[in-house]
Amino acid sequence: MADVQHFDIAVIGAGIAGSALASALGGNDLAIALVEAQSLALPPLPAERDLQHFDPRVSAITPRSRLLLEQLGAWDRIAAYRQCAYRHMTVWDAEGTGAIEFDCADVNAVALGHIVENRAIVSALLARVAASADITVFSGAPLQDCQRDQAGGGTRVLLADGTALEADLLVAADGAQSPVRDMLGFRTREWDYGHRAIVTTVQVERPHQDTCWQRFLTSGPLAFLPLPGDLDRHYCSIVWSLQDTLVDDLLALDDHAFCAALEQAIEGSLGKVLGCARRFAFPLRQRHAVDYVRDGVALVADAAHTIHPLAGQGINLGLQDVAVLAEEILAGHARGVNPGQLDLLRRYQRRRKGENLLVMAAMDGFKALFEQQSLPLRWLRNVGMRGVSQMGPLKQQLIRRAMGVG
Numbered sequence: 524m525a526d527v528q529h530f531d532i533a534v535i536g537a538g539i540a541g542s543a544l545a546s547a548l549g550g551n552d553l554a555i556a557l558v559e560a561q562s563l564a565l566p567p568l569p570a571e572r573d574l575q576h577f578d579p580r581v582s583a584i585t586p587r588s589r590l591l592l593e594q595l596g597a598w599d600r601i602a603a604y605r606q607c608a609y610r611h612m613t614v615w616d617a618e619g620t621g622a623i624e625f626d627c628a629d630v631n632a633v634a635l636g637h638i639v640e641n642r643a644i645v646s647a648l649l650a651r652v653a654a655s656a657d658i659t660v661f662s663g664a665p666l667q668d669c670q671r672d673q674a675g676g677g678t679r680v681l682l683a684d685g686t687a688l689e690a691d692l693l694v695a696a697d698g699a700q701s702p703v704r705d706m707l708g709f710r711t712r713e714w715d716y717g718h719r720a721i722v723t724t725v726q727v728e729r730p731h732q733d734t735c736w737q738r739f740l741t742s743g744p745l746a747f748l749p750l751p752g753d754l755d756r757h758y759c760s761i762v763w764s765l766q767d768t769l770v771d772d773l774l775a776l777d778d779h780a781f782c783a784a785l786e787q788a789i790e791g792s793l794g795k796v797l798g799c800a801r802r803f804a805f806p807l808r809q810r811h812a813v814d815y816v817r818d819g820v821a822l823v824a825d826a827a828h829t830i831h832p833l834a835g836q837g838i839n840l841g842l843q844d845v846a847v848l849a850e851e852i853l854a855g856h857a858r859g860v861n862p863g864q865l866d867l868l869r870r871y872q873r874r875r876k877g878e879n880l881l882v883m884a885a886m887d888g889f890k891a892l893f894e895q896q897s898l899p900l901r902w903l904r905n906v907g908m909r910g911v912s913q914m915g916p917l918k919q920q921l922i923r924r925a926m927g928v929g
């Protein structure tokens with residue numbers, strides 16, 4: 524059997540959450556392993572601004588998440604690459620006349636947030652990881668098995684290439700399908716929205732005006748998120764959530780017909796949809812782990828909770844999990860407490876579960892409300908949207924919440 528390498532902490536998954544956690548813990552005299560199934564010999568980020576070169580996966584990063592990325596030393600690199608600040612949001616209902624407008628000026632901010640390509644975030648965080656001598660990266664071989672040592676020796680991890688690791692704390696940052704969560708028998712509550720999201724990049728005729736455009740159709744919400752372009756080329760990333768049955772039909776259309784369908788669905792708000800990149804579809808499930816922790820193990824971000832992308836909160840919640848878990852581990856470490864100790868991990872769970880559940884419930888309520896077709900509810904929805912738009916304090920509170928600073 525291969526030698527077992529011992530670490531204080533093993534983080535499984537080097538997506539945004541895992542690489543952020545490793546960066547946050549690096550440089551604190553803890554031995555950290557970061558394990559990623561994919562190869563991390565990442566190709567250089569493409570500089571071209573055209574349809575084929577944007578990452579189809581983007582995130583709306585709130586000011587609170589941006590602050591964390593700044594603290595981790597990753598934001599400068601992201602900003603130097605490319606991102607698009609959004610200063611305005613327009614949300615409207617396909618079934619009526621109601622609309623809500625949010626503007627950063629309403630809360631005296633310079634932006635409501637930033638649209639950033641996911642690979643730009645991961646790449647900036649991995650550059651921080653590479654600069655930390657106490658982080659060992661294992662990439663290109665997925666975790667294949669993990670087991671708690673019943674004698675209290677931590678958790679044993681076996682990778683597909685035969686590498687064996689042991690850690691006092693194992694952190695699952697391995698995404699919505701989390702193999703670690705399943706292998707260790709963490710229970711989840713989950714339900715299928717019966718929706719998938721189509722994501723792609725589009726070129727539009729008119730400037731996006733640094734605005735996130737979101738239209739609620741009865742089949743599901745459609746968002747156009749602004750991307751950096753130039754004077755005569757305007758790009759958006761789209762997230763179109765639809766009932767499963769409709770997704771296949773849209774994926775089967777040729778680009779020209781798909782662009783026409785998109786243009787109609789967004790009511791031509793950005794003029795013609797001139798072209799689109801390759802389309803991807805992601806299944807949407809709501810999922811929440813009953814417990815985020817047990818002795819020597821913690822779940823973070825999508826491994827602990829996944830939510831509907833309609834308000835772009837998924838990784839923003841995940842990054843807050845990371846910030847709190849890192850804070851508890853480092854505070855414990857300063858007192859000589861083992862990072863896998865259950866009391867320490869429970870503090871992380873107590874501090875994060877409430878907010879995550881609250882946002883999940885709000886997203887569900889929002890989605891359900893906009894799917895209702897009954898006349899009284901449609902009327903209420905429209906009156907409500909107009910009312911919110913005219914009520915200064917309530918609107919400001921909503922904006923601050925969405926920015927993660929309320």
Ligand SMILES: Cc1cc2nc3c(=O)[nH]c(=O)nc-3n(C[C@H](O)[C@H](O)[C@H](O)COP(=O)(O)OP(=O)(O)OC[C@H]3O[C@@H](n4cnc5c(N)ncnc54)[C@H](O)[C@@H]3O)c2cc1C
Nearest residue numbers: 536538539540560583666697698824825835836837838839
């Ligand atoms: C269509 C769509 C749009 C979204 N838009 C937004 C948005 O605007 N704003 C926002 O905040 N959120 C958004 N989200 C949610 C956001 O994308 C997720 O919350 C985020 O990507 C989760 O990050 P993560 O690091 O937890 O997981 P992931 O990004 O899934 O990373 C998990 C990592 O673990 C690795 N891994 C998996 N299994 C193993 C294994 N066995 N061994 C080793 N490594 C493994 C994977 O290769 C991967 O690198 C959106 C989601 C969808 C589906």
